[in-house]
Amino acid sequence: MDVFIAAVQTLDSTVRLSVPLLLACLAGLYSERAGIFDIGLEGKMLVGAFAGATAAAVFHSALIGIGMAILVSTAFAMIHGFASITHRGNQIVSGVAINFIAAGSTVILGQAWFHQGGRTPALSAAERFPSIVLPGAAAVRDVPILGPIYSTLISGHSVLVYLAFLTVPFTWWVLYRTRFGLRLRAVGENPAAVDTAGISVAWLRYRALMCTGVLTGVAGAYLSMVQNGGFVKDMTAGKGYIALAALIFAKWKPVNAMFACLLFGFLEALSIRLQGTPLPIIGRVSAQVMQALPYVLTVVLLAGFIGKAIPPKAGGVPYVKER
Amino acid sequence: MSAPYAKLPAWADYGLIPLVNLVVAFIVAGLVVLLVGENPFRAAVILVEGAFGRGQGIAYTLYYATTFIFTGLSVAVAVHCGLFNIGTEGQAYIGGLGVAIVCLAFDSLLPWWLTFPLAILGAAAMGALWALIPAWLQARRGSHIVITTIMFNFIAASIMVYLLVGPLKPLASQAPQTRLFLDGGQLPKLNWLIELFGGKVRAAPFNVSFLLALFMAWLMWVLIWRTRLGYEMRTYGFSPKAARYAGISETRIIIVTMMISGALAGMMALNPTMGDQHNVAIDFVNGAGFVGIAVALMGRSHPLGIVLAAVLFGMLYQGGAELSFEMPNISRDMIVIIQGLVILFAGALEHMFRPSIQTLFATLSPKSAGLAVNGEGA
Amino acid sequence: ADIQPAVLYDLGGKFDKSFNEAAYNGAEKFKKETGIDYVDFEVSNASQREQALRRFAEDGRNPIVMAGFAWVDSLTKVAKEYPELNFAIIDDAVDLPNVRSLVFKEGEGSYLVGILAAMASKTHKVGFIGGMDIPLIRKFGCGYVGGAKAAGATEVIYNMTGDTPAAWNDPAKGGEIAKTQMDQGADVIYAAAGGTGVGVLQAVADAGKLGIGVDSNQNGLQPGHVLTSMVKRVDVAVYNTFMDSKNDTFKGGLEHLGLKEDGVDYAMDDNNKDLVTPEMKAAADKAKADIIAGKIEVHDYSTDNKCPY
Amino acid sequence: MHQAAIELIGINKSFGAVHANRDINLEVRRGTVHGIIGENGAGKSTLMSILYGFYQADSGEIRVNGEPTAIRTSNDAIAAGIGMVHQHFMLVENFSVLENVILGAEGAPLLKTSIAKARSELRRLESEYGLEVDPDAIVEELPVGLQQRVEILKALYRGAEILILDEPTGVLTPAEADHLFRILGQLKEQGKTVVLITHKLREIMAITDTVSVMRQGTMVATRRTTETTVEELAELMVGRRVLLRVVKDAAEAGAVKLSVKNLSVKDQRGVTMVDDVSFDLRAGEIVGIAGVAGNGQSELLETIAGSRHAASGTVILDGMPVDLTGAADPGELRRRGLAHVPEDRHHVGLVLAFEENQNAILGYHRQRRYLKGPLLNIEAILADAKDRIEKYDIRPADCRLKTANFSGGNQQKIVLAREMEQDPDVLIVGQPTRGVDVGAIEFIHKRLIAMRDAGKAVLLVSVELDEIRSLSDRILVMFDGRIVGERGSDASEGELGLLMAGVEQREAAE
């Protein structure tokens, strides 16, 4: 039974761990499906996290916080657009630049404003997103099997967690059921076709990047306002890159993206869980083995089961009509 | 791109435009400096002087540049074959293992000029090995190189921590690093080179691996534009279909390219370890791999461009340090912002001023304006 | 004597809410009391260490204090070249007449907070979260496990955050590790992980459990949820070093700073006075006395790279 | 109402240094089919792309139905009732036909409604013009002929009154072409206006009312079709007399050079593309393979050339079997004297980003003469490149120029020169003159005949029936992956057409 409980708890932690990845991954999906590579996810998440925590602390409101997070990280997405769409710059260089600027500016401003080494003040409950207890969670807690699953795994997460998972079907719907989605997918495959169909390639791609900005903003807010109560420098800790990997893993498809992120989340949760206490038979294995476990398994799965991932055809290449 | 149009002379293309971009980058950075209440002009002067003013500064600048030349070349080689090697960081880290093994084994027995070649081999071999697996997976299993190399960066970190807190750490020491290399594992400095030109260098880590870096840059140029292998790499990079038609083996070209890329990344380890710290310490790569991406692409994947971009970053690192010595308000994070702005304006926005400059040329000197050639017809 | 003191921080940075920051606080205290200004510098890569050290030495800064074991090699070089200057290094030893080596017995302090943790725990399971799995952190962990076991903890759940530098700045993961440890039954968790620890304390606070801070007094980070902090008086060490040179009483040599020397301790203040019951305090103070008296021998991981507990 | 549907007045357009259109004036009357011809790179596509708003003219005025109309984007053009079928299709390949058709003309923000609407509309257009195509098929899985239908449907769906087609028949078989022309006639009936760019003067004579000729960016002449001749047009285009018929004397076939036995090929989806094909190719003869595009000719070619794996069967080159089941290596085959001119010069035969001279050694870069040890022998490479530019009159005569900036005709010559100059025993050629102007066609045909007369064995695959008939000594017809018949060069077009349509099978089946 407690094996079962342990499993549920691990899945619970899987969910929490996968949320920032999922949001960032979907963010990347919008821009890359539109043909704009984005290794600046990391930086945009970081500024989102910073702006969110700052605004929340200053205005004592979680909503203002997340609003600010979205605003700022969208602004950074627009910089990416200005460089790679308007001026046909190299998208990877632009992404790297954004990561640098984000890493530096968050600490500088944080230090200038709060004098805590780039940290923002700890947020009170009111300034963060509370976790929602679904109706009847307490009641069914003791029901075998379903009880823990409902009360632990399903219920009791922050509103942003549910939001993140709702974003998956929503993104799917946008991509495959709306005009915007159709054009978005088209411009990532063959911008000339979109152009000759009388649609502005640039404006379309800018809008895609706005979606990216919004989602990275939420992802950042989740880090600094849900998982943690405040900003800590470099707190994205490479999650942007993992999200990028997940996106490729998912072959740029929204539902796959969810599973990819859940997988990454699960592997990390597993490594944390297994590391904590000595294992049966093997005993305590060295920390590094456990740290490396998720990444090794990812590679194995990738090589073993996931076929070739074909990126959007026009990805990474600026749209140039005339040379 | 409509009239008036001027075909820019090379000096404008490769000199003027980058310069303009740089100036703009510094102007914007200046605004940031202004924000923290310092004088941007003084800051700029300190930064440039700190990097190039005194021999000491130049030595440090070139020392950092050495590191970025290696990582930049590593990324660029892969780019020419249409591969995005984001794993330079990890390959360099593992390259350090190669250095450690060689130096710990031989530094007591051999002079540096014998250890060095061995260490080069060790570092290159380790780096190549670390790139081999992702390359093989890409070529054979179609696993996307970007994911695998990202994952391998993390795996490399775990391996190095394991070794540096365990087997490779001297018992008595607290620090997660190897013992100090003896003279046999220490590269001679090149500071005399600068003093030759009248600069004064008290002590700086600028060492012979700089020459190796330059040599590798030249070698890469030969490889890409002068060898059959390079020809095949470029063919595959531009058009895999054409490569297949030309009888170029996809598996072979991917694996070979990535191993060369990994080897170059691995050699980066020589500079900070044998060249400066004289040990292999935890996280000695310190993000140089990611800077390498910017360096490679800003250098348009051309060795010469890469060397220049690397020196630019070396200048930002060294000048930046001086800046935070001189201006306590300007912390190291400010330097990171400035680096970002340079990457943005000199890299991603490199084309921003091109049209206006071309128009300028066209209006200034109609001669240089491209004659209206007819559409070449068959 | 009129001195021009200098402080050099490690990669973690001046405001790491940890020992670099403690060093900074010590210097500030000195400045406030004596009115003597000082200079400082944060290195951003290994090669800057020797550079910064030299530069301060050339400028005749004296004394020069640096935080972190990573400074050993550079200091060994430079201190030889400037025998007339005084240096001090924190967390490792350099055997030179003009160098004062300040090595703390984190084990002892951690032993005490381990005792408090075990006694405050209702489940008799406590947790430890380190940043990266390096000797220094193992030193913290070892003492903590010792204390906790001695005070009747049945299990110490023991995690490290990661192997990349991000491990010191990943509060999200820190929080997640804390949640997992609480899932596994831990209700008091000790974090020795720099910025990551912030997330740990947040998580325990969110769950209404208890956390333990490290290095500086972090009781105020989550008032009412931080049982105590294992303070490492780097600030005092820096302050004293400055003072000694000011009063021309600076002596080189190795100093082990443990409970006896007030180098380490557990922090009590208004934030946690209700959390630490009298008997807990009594137990901790008794252990402290025993350690000082040598009745209890807290194993020091760094002596043999092993932890017997 | 105004007579002219379109008036272009003083249009100028430069791409960098290339003045692609200079002071172009053009008037197209409503309800007519107006042909535009010209050499590769003459500026035809550019001019039409300007009219369609894909490029913006540097100067000049556009009038639609007499109204001065500012056409800044394709949207303006569509609004003005202009539709265009581009030379290089503007389709999203992994989209369904339906999605491609509605792209940009969706109407509602949600697809549901627009898709339903498009479906019925498509059905209408299908029945009206006989443009059958499965609306749910994925475009990249359709043969080019059908892909072009999709382009036409796109235009009609947007209610185009003026339809521009840029080299539409380059990829079509005679049957498909005739069908297309019937549709164009129908559109004309309805008072719609058609502008047709083509390199095939026969088509110009057949269906246009008026024809304009471009040369090197200028408009050199406009004629009533009834008042001109093929010869005159050809001369106007190229600026010299062009021999339009191929003259060749009977072949004296020699020993068997290439022998294909029971060859079968499957594509990556496992569908059989080439089905039990056998034939011999002898020295000194040209064997043509006719067939509707997508009936396995391409796969057959690629397999023989070693860039595709065979499922079963053997290919014997000069008496020695070729390894087809394993990793067939094109390089190995080249060494054994087999040269290959691929169908797709833009993506397979050339690396457009390379300098011309680099493409001149593609596939032969391992030959000793191009190497100094591991290094490339730049001098030798440049020397050969220059030499061929000379021999094959490739223009511009600059072997350092980026290949993308050569016109299609010249790009084709670059490939031919490379393969022929290796003096191979066996030359296999795919679509040698697709999208190439008459001048270049004449030249290329002469060269192929010369190869034959020099005793080489030539295997020619082309969808141009004329080309097949005028060049080949023997003609094999492929249908559905199988060879359904062999005829002599005297075979009539109708007869071959029937075979290509697979008619004989069906009769046999019944």
Ligand SMILES: Nc1ncnc2c1ncn2[C@@H]1O[C@H](COP(=O)(O)OP(=O)(O)OP(=O)(O)O)[C@@H](O)[C@H]1O
């Ligand atoms: N997008 C472009 N960018 C730069 N130059 C171009 C571009 N398109 C065409 N050109 C130049 O303009 C000239 C005219 O090109 P265009 O495509 O109009 O010729 P064309 O008559 O359509 O040739 P073809 O008969 O082969 O289709 C070409 O020689 C080419 O050099």
Ligand SMILES: Nc1ncnc2c1ncn2[C@@H]1O[C@H](COP(=O)(O)OP(=O)(O)OP(=O)(O)O)[C@@H](O)[C@H]1O
């Ligand atoms: N983007 C471009 N940049 C430079 N030149 C171009 C570009 N697009 C087309 N051209 C040139 O314009 C001329 C005609 O262009 P087009 O695309 O019609 O090729 P083409 O000559 O028709 O060959 P094909 O019929 O095989 O496409 C060729 O010289 C071609 O290389």
Ligand SMILES: [Mg+2]
């Ligand atoms: Mg054309």
Ligand SMILES: [Mg+2]
């Ligand atoms: Mg053409």
